[in-house]
Amino acid sequence: MHRHIPSTRALLAFEAVARHHSVSQAAEELCITHSAVSQQIRHLEAQLGVLLFERSARGSRLTPAGRRYHSQVVGDLLRLQNHTLEAMAQRPDGTRLLVGCVPVFAERWLLPRLPAFLARHRHCSLHLQVFPTQTYMSELPFDLAVQYDDASWPGAEATLLMREVVVAVCAPGARHRRAMARGDFRVVPLLQLSSRLGAWDDWFARAGITRVPEHRLGGHRFDLFSMLVEAVRADMGVGLVPQYFVQRELDAGTLALAHPHADTGARGYSLFMPPAREPDPMVVAFMQWLQAEVAASGAGVTPSPRGGAAAPATAAPAR
Numbered sequence: 001m002h003r004h005i006p007s008t009r010a011l012l013a014f015e016a017v018a019r020h021h022s023v024s025q026a027a028e029e030l031c032i033t034h035s036a037v038s039q040q041i042r043h044l045e046a047q048l049g050v051l052l053f054e055r056s057a058r059g060s061r062l063t064p065a066g067r068r069y070h071s072q073v074v075g076d077l078l079r080l081q082n083h084t085l086e087a088m089a090q091r092p093d094g095t096r097l098l099v100g101c102v103p104v105f106a107e108r109w110l111l112p113r114l115p116a117f118l119a120r121h122r123h124c125s126l127h128l129q130v131f132p133t134q135t136y137m138s139e140l141p142f143d144l145a146v147q148y149d150d151a152s153w154p155g156a157e158a159t160l161l162m163r164e165v166v167v168a169v170c171a172p173g174a175r176h177r178r179a180m181a182r183g184d185f186r187v188v189p190l191l192q193l194s195s196r197l198g199a200w201d202d203w204f205a206r207a208g209i210t211r212v213p214e215h216r217l218g219g220h221r222f223d224l225f226s227m228l229v230e231a232v233r234a235d236m237g238v239g240l241v242p243q244y245f246v247q248r249e250l251d252a253g254t255l256a257l258a259h260p261h262a263d264t265g266a267r268g269y270s271l272f273m274p275p276a277r278e279p280d281p282m283v284v285a286f287m288q289w290l291q292a293e294v295a296a297s298g299a300g301v302t303p304s305p306r307g308g309a310a311a312p313a314t315a316a317p318a319r
Contacts, residue, residue: 006044011073013040014052018070021059095124095282100131100145104225105269108245117289124282143283145272155275162294163268165243166203170258171235180238180258184211189237190219191228199240207261
């Protein structure tokens with residue numbers, strides 16, 4: 001079957017001219033002649049059957065069809081480059097492990113512990129990538145992943161790793177710290193995480209706190225836990241965060257518990273294994289090490305797949 005795929009030379013010439021609006025500058029960047037770039041563009045236009053550039057004394061400007069095509073292929077070229085660099089990065093005597101992870105867990109829980117694993121497996125090249133929480137993807141490239149236990153990865157086997165413990169934190173000199181310690185949050189600004197609106201109601205209910213603000217969703221809102229914590233540090237209000245995310249700050253005294261209640265709710269993190277794939281020894285080693293680290297931290301659960309036997313992960317609203 002004939003494939004309608006232009007040569008990479010033509011695509012690179014097209015992308016460079018589109019970016020510089022100049023054949024001459026594109027030729028200089030690609031280290032080829034002006035005529036060679038022009039020839040590649042003519043071949044590409046002939047293959048596509050459309051005019052990609054409008055030529056004038058001021059340079060080369062994309063036509064509407066050229067703009068559409070450029071917006072589509074520029075990402076493909078970048079992905080092709082990344083795939084090539086990734087293949088070049090493979091060590092002949094080593095093993096690559098591609099781990100997907102929810103960013104908050106990766107940053108504050110997993111990364112500080114990773115040197116211990118890599119010290120045991122010196123030939124392992126570990127790639128840590130974001131496991132998206134708000135984007136549905138039927139095909140994920142990971143060898144294994146850690147995500148909230150309701151994450152969507154169709155067909156994957158999920159094993160509960162640990163429950164999330166959530167605490168309310170404030171600045172050490174927060175204006176309402178004494179009142180909050182007594183369970184009085186009536187005049188306290190409640191900071192909100194955009195993906196967890198309503199979390200304060202659950203936390204108050206399980207803490208048995210009834211003296212709460214009338215408008216519990218009216219506080220400042222942030223997309224990331226790191227943003228929320230900086231707002232807490234600036235005494236903009238009180239925030240709900242996973243305890244592991246702020247343990248360093250609590251130990252250092254740069255943040256304080258607003259109230260002693262530590263809430264272990266229904267939310268947790270699970271280990272996800274790709275569907276229909278036999279795990280290799282490095283994947284098994286990482287999974288066992290991770291479970292042992294969780295158990296040693298005192299945050300673990302008895303490892304067991306959902307529903308007893310390993311069950312496929314079902315699609316659920318990502319958070």
